[in-house]
Amino acid sequence: MADIAAKEKFLEQLEQNQDIVHKICGLYAHNTHDRKDLSQDIICQLWKARRSFRGDSKFTTWMYRVALNTALLNLRRRRRRLRTESLNGNHDNITAETGDPEIHLRIAALYEAINRLPEFDRAIVLLYLEQLSYTEISEITGISESNVGVRLVRIRKKLRQLLE
Amino acid sequence: MENNNLIEIWKQGNREILKNARFERSELEAFLKPKITKTTFSLNANILVYMAAQLAAMVLIGFDLYAYRSNPLMLKVLIPMLAACSAFLGYGVFLLCHIRQINLGDFDLVTAINKKCKAYRTHYEAWMWMGAVSLLFLTFALNALIDNDQGTYRINRPVFFAVICLFTVLFIYGAQKIAQSFALSQIRVYLADIRNDTLEGSHRLEKAKRKYMLFILIIALILTITFILGIIKATNP
Numbered sequence: 001m002a003d004i005a006a007k008e009k010f011l012e013q014l015e016q017n018q019d020i021v022h023k024i025c026g027l028y029a030h031n032t033h034d035r036k037d038l039s040q041d042i043i044c045q046l047w048k049a050r051r052s053f054r055g056d057s058k059f060t061t062w063m064y065r066v067a068l069n070t071a072l073l074n075l076r077r078r079r080r081r082l083r084t085e086s087l088n089g090n091h092d093n094i095t096a097e098t099g100d101p102e103i104h105l106r107i108a109a110l111y112e113a114i115n116r117l118p119e120f121d122r123a124i125v126l127l128y129l130e131q132l133s134y135t136e137i138s139e140i141t142g143i144s145e146s147n148v149g150v151r152l153v154r155i156r157k158k159l160r161q162l163l164e
Numbered sequence: 165m166e167n168n169n170l171i172e173i174w175k176q177g178n179r180e181i182l183k184n185a186r187f188e189r190s191e192l193e194a195f196l197k198p199k200i201t202k203t204t205f206s207l208n209a210n211i212l213v214y215m216a217a218q219l220a221a222m223v224l225i226g227f228d229l230y231a232y233r234s235n236p237l238m239l240k241v242l243i244p245m246l247a248a249c250s251a252f253l254g255y256g257v258f259l260l261c262h263i264r265q266i267n268l269g270d271f272d273l274v275t276a277i278n279k280k281c282k283a284y285r286t287h288y289e290a291w292m293w294m295g296a297v298s299l300l301f302l303t304f305a306l307n308a309l310i311d312n313d314q315g316t317y318r319i320n321r322p323v324f325f326a327v328i329c330l331f332t333v334l335f336i337y338g339a340q341k342i343a344q345s346f347a348l349s350q351i352r353v354y355l356a357d358i359r360n361d362t363l364e365g366s367h368r369l370e371k372a373k374r375k376y377m378l379f380i381l382i383i384a385l386i387l388t389i390t391f392i393l394g395i396i397k398a399t400n401p
Contacts, residue, residue, distance in 0.1 A: 011192055018192075022185040023178055043192060049268045069276060107177040110170065129174040142275050159170065 028071040045070040065140045113162035214295040215256040222249045224305035231312040252294040284348045296336035
């Protein structure tokens with residue numbers, strides 16, 4: 001009985017915060033098939049790790065942490081295949097869904113710029129763009145707050161260069 | 165470009181991505197069903213193999229204990245072996261739980277990798293010795309059981325026997341150590357890449373992996389040919 005209740009609660013929280021999964025998949029998987037695979041992996045890993053959530057941090061912080069760990073490890077496993085794929089896979093899908101070409105170009109440029117960053121920096125920039133605090137970014141990634149700050153200055157500078 | 169602009173573009177991108185990406189509850193449940201069953205059984209294969217060998221050794225030692233029940237010397241050897249095998253098996257269970265805890269724990273990426281490295285250096289190092297000794301126990305128990313059918317167990321050349329035992333343990337440990345070193349180096353490179361903000365190490369490692377694969381293929385080919393020649397020679401003396 002308790003198991004069913006726990007599963008229900010977990011699924012409810014997951015359903016409420018599933019945007020996190022989609023955003024991470026959008027960044028780390030480059031086509032619809034890979035995104036679906038990665039989202040399944042992340043959801044499964046979240047389910048397996050659900051007992052490790054003790055409520056010390058926010059549910060979303062825990063979710064970002066598990067989801068990013070899964071995405072990064074998954075990326076390593078699939079790197080060989082990913083390297084042969086075009087970085088434009090992601091942007092093509094956005095084109096199909098977006099009506100305004102100017103908005104599309106800006107989004108595509110941002111995604112392409114982020115995709116040019118090292119994978120760990122991609123995680124940091126995702127959390128930054130999601131407007132998480134340095135403390136939360138530090139909790140999720142395991143690097144110190146000051147290191148987060150230093151990296152973000154460098155990442156933003158690089159992103160601006162790439163976008164300009 | 166201003167930081168606020170970046171965030172605004174990001175939000176617009178998300179709106180597009182999330183427009184059609186939402187999962188229904190039924191989809192989430194469908195994702196979990198097959199994966200949970202699969203992952204429950206996908207435990208560390210190496211540990212499980214050696215645990216199976218330990219279990220087999222314990223069963224064989226059990227048979228030996230019965231077969232040599234009237235031989236006090238053999239009992240003195242077999243009982244400590246059985247106790248050691250039980251202890252090794254217990255350690256295997258502990259190790260599986262420990263690795264599972266690391267994999268499922270609420271750790272950030274860097275901590276999780278550090279914990280894995282530590283587990284490899286400490287618990288797994290001990291486990292490799294236990295695995296090597298367990299296989300020796302398994303072969304000893306099997307030989308003792310076969311010999312019991314033909315009389316009694318007897319070591320004709322004790323020094324030679326000790327050397328062969330030592331060589332066996334070292335060989336099994338060495339083989340595991342090579343595999344462990346490679347796994348550990350992969351984890352270390354990953355950690356270094358995160359710290360140094362590069363991917364160079366990972367790229368180098370992938371090249372090294374391809375070289376290793378070629379080496380393993382050559383060894384496998386040589387062993388297969390030797391095995392086939394051995395069988396041919398044995399069937400045509």
